[in-house]
Amino acid sequence: xxxxxxxxxxxxxxxxxxxxxxxxxxxxxxxxxxxxxxxxxxxxxxxxxxxxxxxxxxxxxxxxxxxxxxxxxxxxxxxxxxxxxxxxxxxxxxxxxxxxxxxxxxxxxxxxxxxxxxxxxxxxxxxxxxxxxxxxxxxxxxxxxxxxxxxxxxxxxxxxxxxxxxxxxxxxxxxxxxxxxxxxxxxxxxxxxxxxxxxxxxxxxxxxxxxxxxxxxxxxxxxxxxxxxxxxxxxxxxxxxxxxxxxxxxxxxxxxxxxxxxxxxxxxxxxxxxxxxxxxxxxxxxxxxxxxxxxxxxxxxxxxxxxxxxxxxxxxxxxxxxxxxxxxxxxxxxxxxxxxxxx
Amino acid sequence: xxxxxxxxxxxxxxxxxxxxxxxxxxxxxxxxxxxxxxxxxxxxxxxxxxxxxxxxxxxxxxxxxxxxxxxxxxxxxxxxxxxxxxxxxxxxxxxxxxxxxxxxxxxxxxxxxxxxxxxxxxxxxxxxxxxxxxxxxxxxxxxxxxxxxxxxxxxxxxxxxxxxxxxxxxxxxxxxxxxxxxxxxxxxxxxxxxxxxxxxxxxxxxxxxxxxxxxxxxxxxxxxxxxxxxxxxxxxxxxxxxxxxxxxxxxxxxxxxxxxxxxxxxxxxxxxxxxxxxxxxxxxxxxxxxxxxxxxxxxxxxxxxxxxxxxxxxxxxxxxxxxxxxxxxxxxxxxxxxxxxxx
DNA sequence: GTCGCTGGATGAAACGTTTTAGGCGCTATA
DNA sequence: TATAGCGCCTAAAACGTTTCATCCAGCGAC
Numbered sequence: 001x002x003x004x005x006x007x008x009x010x011x012x013x014x015x016x017x018x019x020x021x022x023x024x025x026x027x028x029x030x031x032x033x034x035x036x037x038x039x040x041x042x043x044x045x046x047x048x049x050x051x052x053x054x055x056x057x058x059x060x061x062x063x064x065x066x067x068x069x070x071x072x073x074x075x076x077x078x079x080x081x082x083x084x085x086x087x088x089x090x091x092x093x094x095x096x097x098x099x100x101x102x103x104x105x106x107x108x109x110x111x112x113x114x115x116x117x118x119x120x121x122x123x124x125x126x127x128x129x130x131x132x133x134x135x136x137x138x139x140x141x142x143x144x145x146x147x148x149x150x151x152x153x154x155x156x157x158x159x160x161x162x163x164x165x166x167x168x169x170x171x172x173x174x175x176x177x178x179x180x181x182x183x184x185x186x187x188x189x190x191x192x193x194x195x196x197x198x199x200x201x202x203x204x205x206x207x208x209x210x211x212x213x214x215x216x217x218x219x220x221x222x223x224x225x226x227x228x229x230x231x232x233x234x235x236x237x238x239x240x241x242x243x244x245x246x247x248x249x250x251x252x253x254x255x256x257x258x259x260x261x262x263x264x265x266x267x268x269x270x271x272x273x274x275x276x277x278x279x280x281x282x283x284x285x286x287x288x289x290x291x292x293x294x295x296x297x298x299x300x301x302x303x304x305x306x307x308x309x310x311x312x313x314x315x316x317x318x319x320x321x322x323x324x325x326x327x328x329x330x331x332x333x334x335x336x337x338x339x340x341x342x343x
Numbered sequence: 344x345x346x347x348x349x350x351x352x353x354x355x356x357x358x359x360x361x362x363x364x365x366x367x368x369x370x371x372x373x374x375x376x377x378x379x380x381x382x383x384x385x386x387x388x389x390x391x392x393x394x395x396x397x398x399x400x401x402x403x404x405x406x407x408x409x410x411x412x413x414x415x416x417x418x419x420x421x422x423x424x425x426x427x428x429x430x431x432x433x434x435x436x437x438x439x440x441x442x443x444x445x446x447x448x449x450x451x452x453x454x455x456x457x458x459x460x461x462x463x464x465x466x467x468x469x470x471x472x473x474x475x476x477x478x479x480x481x482x483x484x485x486x487x488x489x490x491x492x493x494x495x496x497x498x499x500x501x502x503x504x505x506x507x508x509x510x511x512x513x514x515x516x517x518x519x520x521x522x523x524x525x526x527x528x529x530x531x532x533x534x535x536x537x538x539x540x541x542x543x544x545x546x547x548x549x550x551x552x553x554x555x556x557x558x559x560x561x562x563x564x565x566x567x568x569x570x571x572x573x574x575x576x577x578x579x580x581x582x583x584x585x586x587x588x589x590x591x592x593x594x595x596x597x598x599x600x601x602x603x604x605x606x607x608x609x610x611x612x613x614x615x616x617x618x619x620x621x622x623x624x625x626x627x628x629x630x631x632x633x634x635x636x637x638x639x640x641x642x643x644x645x646x647x648x649x650x651x652x653x654x655x656x657x658x659x660x661x662x663x664x665x666x667x668x669x670x671x672x673x674x675x676x677x678x679x680x681x682x683x684x685x686x
Numbered sequence: 687g688t689c690g691c692t693g694g695a696t697g698a699a700a701c702g703t704t705t706t707a708g709g710c711g712c713t714a715t716a
Numbered sequence: 717t718a719t720a721g722c723g724c725c726t727a728a729a730a731c732g733t734t735t736c737a738t739c740c741a742g743c744g745a746c
Contacts, residue, residue, distance in 0.1 A: 005731090017697085018697075018736095022734095025734075031695085048458055052404070052733090053734085056395040057701050057735080072421060077414050077415040084441060093452075109436075224628075258628065282628070285601065286630060287629060349704095358726090360726085364704060367704095393703070396704085400731050401704075
């Protein structure tokens with residue numbers, strides 16, 4: 001009932017407190033008979049180790065945290081699963097924190113994690129640019145790995161997918177299919193991924209998009225609901241100005257657009273082509289199967305966790321690394337139709 | 344760099360260690376001038392409270408855990424978000440653990456959480472029936488709330504949606520649309536929800552299903568992939584035995600079935616009607632919009648968290664409660680077609 | 687018989703907080 | 717002038733581990 005402590009176990013087994021600790025942590029250094037007695041006392045009293053005390057003494061915990069932009073986004077849940085595998089193999093525990101694309105919540109989480117002396121943090125930051133919160137952690141000696149986010153930072157590892165390339169692939173595809181009025185939907189632009197995918201798209205337009213235009217519609221978040229709202233705005237445009245294709249910063253937005261647009265009786269891709277990003281599991285199963293830029297999600301999580309564990313273990317000699325994966329465009333029906341170009 | 348502790352802060356500010364603690368915890372009891380000096384010392388040294396020590400002293404942590412069957416399932420991510428709201432308002436921290444429908448992992452998580460002396464646990468258990476792991480926690484005085492899981496247990500609160508009713512609604516709907524060969528897809532049956540939704544379906548069949556039959560196909564998990572596999576098996580049946588409708592234990596399975604079945608050229612709902620469960624956000628956006636049994640997901644999470652906090656606060660006088668919400672059938676195209684009954 | 691070694695156990699220090707019992711100087715009250 | 721009360725602060729104990737320096741008994745080697 002009341003949590004028994006190691007001292008009571010010791011008394012009960014007729015040994016010293018240090019011996020019980022040895023049974024727990026270095027069982028081979030204690031004589032079999034004694035060990036047996038101690039183990040019996042443990043089960044009899046229902047003793048459970050007090051992790052706070054252990055950590056206090058150790059100065060460090062065995063948990064690793066991952067701070068994601070949105071737990072409900074299938075992209076991140078897959079990243080989490082990847083990280084989980086690696087972390088659990090290493091005997092540590094992964095705690096998942098949700099920033100909800102909100103800097104303040106992100107900071108709050110990082111502070112709490114710092115108080116808990118976590119062994120390391122995987123994080124997809126809400127804003128790019130200077131990140132005092134992260135620097136604090138790093139100064140403190142807590143390893144940080146940026147997830148889905150490249151970085152020139154010399155102070156941490158990062159694992160990313162080339163978002164500029166991803167944006168470029170999507171855009172080239174749409175141009176290739178004959179689209180000339182194209183919209184980019186995503187936001188907020190403070191999120192690096194949003195900005196970089198746009199940059200890629202813009203670059204592709206510069207290079208191959210003779211007389212094509214890219215309209216940008218900023219959303220407040222990367223969710224299905226935000227996608228629906230963005231689609232409404234799009235549909236409110238006079239037909240002649242309305243884009244014939246949209247490239248969305250992620251699949252949730254794309255699915256939102258798809259829902260809204262088909263609900264209003266437009267055909268996809270004939271009236272509006274759509275390309276998403278992430279290739280989440282639901283993209284291929286959508287009303288109109290969604291073209292999307294695929295990222296190796298679980299691999300991203302696994303790699304990030306590996307880098308983190310490595311840094312946590314060999315803090316001194318550790319060399320920061322920046323891993324970049326290549327995205328891949330998956331063309332499905334939502335954009336797979338040639339458009340006759342009107343001149 | 345090296346984590347400064349409260350003692351150094353005290354020395355730096357020229358006060359005693361207890362005073363620093365007071366500044367941190369009861370700022371109003373210390374004179375403004377002193378408080379100021381201490382706060383300056385804190386920022387100057389970059390002091391961050393050590394949570395392990397705090398907890399050790401307090402005997403309890405301020406974190407609450409939620410153990411879900413599958414972090415990647417949108418149903419659970421919504422439950423998590425609901426719980427998160429409430430927990431954060433209360434100034435606590437929510438950690439999300441994933442059992443992955445695996446009892447061993449569930450146990451491992453519960454053990455770790457017990458070691459951490461969490462303030463409480465929200466859990467959707469992998470198996471129903473007796474749960475020694477949970478009983479252990481409760482014996483220890485750690486409040487447990489069962490989520491999405493009713494219970495006759497007098498030893499904990501629970502928050503659930505009436506799964507038997509949900510199964511019944513789905514089944515009555517399919518019978519009403521004229522189906523006579525119906526399959527139930529879901530598994531493993533050790534998961535209470537799976538068993539109860541089936542029970543509801545079976546009951547409805549008993550009552551209204553003159554000469555109709557319910558075939559059960561057990562899946563190994565509640566995922567899209569499992570749904571696809573189940574659909575393959577279904578399609579392997581000779582046409583005359585093949586069900587004309589399936590009721591799936593959750594939407595992920597239903598989406599898997601939908602994908603596989605349409606890929607093989609069958610029409611939904613004409614050749615096969617589908618009803619899912621949970622009404623996740625992606626259900627309505629599917630290739631064929633999916634009929635589904637809707638559950639109040641966020642509300643479930645919020646309510647569970649509220650009950651937990653209440654129990655954690657008023658442990659002594661707390662009366663366990665069992666909240667049950669009503670599900671609601673949402674009919675969409677995947678099942679909305681009358682079938683001419685052949686006699 | 688002495689010495690050194692070894693396997694096994696012990697006792698105490700240390701980790702960084704929070705809390706409690708007091709102490710000190712001052713003011714208001716009797 | 718004593719006393720009580722108050723505001724502010726201090727010193728020390730306690731939380732439950734882990735670890736490290738010791739200690740002890742037994743034993744083989746010389």
